[in-house]
Amino acid sequence: MPDEGNVSETEELNSSAYKWCWGTVNLSNDSEGGPVWNPLFVEMVTAGSVMLELWDRVVGPRQRADLAEGLAAESEQSARLAAAFLAGVGRIGSAGPSHMVSFGAGQQSSPTLEQARSDWRDRALRAGLPLPPTGARVRTADPEHITAAVLPRLTGCDCAGYVDGERCRNREHHGLYVAAYALNRHDADVLHADTVAKAYRATGGPAWDAVRAALVNAVGNQVGIDARSLPNLIRPTDHTRLTAFSRLISQSNGLSRGNAARGFASPHETWEVLSDGARLHAREAVSRIRVAG
Numbered sequence: 043m044p045d046e047g048n049v050s051e052t053e054e055l056n057s058s059a060y061k062w063c064w065g066t067v068n069l070s071n072d073s074e075g076g077p078v079w080n081p082l083f084v085e086m087v088t089a090g091s092v093m094l095e096l097w098d099r100v101v102g103p104r105q106r107a108d109l110a111e112g113l114a115a116e117s118e119q120s121a122r123l124a125a126a127f128l129a130g131v132g133r134i135g136s137a138g139p140s141h142m143v144s145f146g147a148g149q150q151s152s153p154t155l156e157q158a159r160s161d162w163r164d165r166a167l168r169a170g171l172p173l174p175p176t177g178a179r180v181r182t183a184d185p186e187h188i189t190a191a192v193l194p195r196l197t198g199c200d201c202a203g204y205v206d207g208e209r210c211r212n213r214e215h216h217g218l219y220v221a222a223y224a225l226n227r228h229d230a231d232v233l234h235a236d237t238v239a240k241a242y243r244a245t246g247g248p249a250w251d252a253v254r255a256a257l258v259n260a261v262g263n264q265v266g267i268d269a270r271s272l273p274n275l276i277r278p279t280d281h282t283r284l285t286a287f288s289r290l291i292s293q294s295n296g297l298s299r300g301n302a303a304r305g306f307a308s309p310h311e312t313w314e315v316l317s318d319g320a321r322l323h324a325r326e327a328v329s330r331i332r333v334a335g
């Protein structure tokens with residue numbers, strides 16, 4: 043049994059575990075000695091900042107009004123903040139055992155990749171990220187489906203008695219499910235309850251719930267809202283009205299990916315440095331599309 047001192051030390055470490063989820067892995071930095079993976083939370087908060095930049099500088103007044111209406115927002119400012127928050131949390135489903143153990147998947151296997159994976163894993167475990175043991179069987183699900191399964195519970199639905207990502211019957215929370223299901227959707231398909239339930243079983247349980255809650259809070263912090271206030275900002279009822287919204291979410295996520303050439307962020311940086319860096323990245327990325335467009 044750990045003594046009191048160890049418990050609080052573990053809590054301290056656990057509180058930063060979320061910073062060790064990886065977002066992008068790119069080995070081309072290795073020769074320079076730079077980090078080969080970019081933290082997921084940095085890319086998530088950057089996506090939130092990108093949406094704010096898009097909203098303010100690219101989306102026209104007419105489209106802003108349409109978006110606010112589709113989201114059934116209290117005001118355009120509520121829609122703007124909710125959209126930025128949702129852009130940021132759209133990849134929350136990546137923060138789970140099945141995606142995290144796939145570090146570097148899709149890249150050519152090499153001793154450099156093996157070393158990078160093992161270094162990341164050791165340090166992430168030490169920071170308290172609840173990774174499964176090497177070689178353990180891990181339930182898999184599409185991260186996008188995991189997002190739909192977990193997000194309503196992280197953004198204001200605390201209704202008891204609903205399991206496996208089942209939709210609650212509280213009308214006030216209906217919009218949370220509509221919004222969570224609209225993320226990552228590029229067509230009019232509705233996510234089937236069975237798909238969500240299957241994804242729910244791959245979420246990794248309470249230890250990963252804590253990691254995801256920390257990530258969602260980081261995005262809320264960046265955008266300037268309390269994650270659980272989402273039901274007060276928007277109440278969408280019709281997913282077919284959210285097509286333009288889904289497209290902006292996807293664009294924000296695309297522009298938020300860490301660029302190896304520009305240098306990846308370090309989980310050891312302070313929140314202030316990373317948060318300012320995310321805003322700068324967002325400003326530059328949106329300026330580039332404005333010039334290109």
Ligand SMILES: [Zn+2]
Binds near residue numbers: 210211
């Ligand atoms: Zn609810």
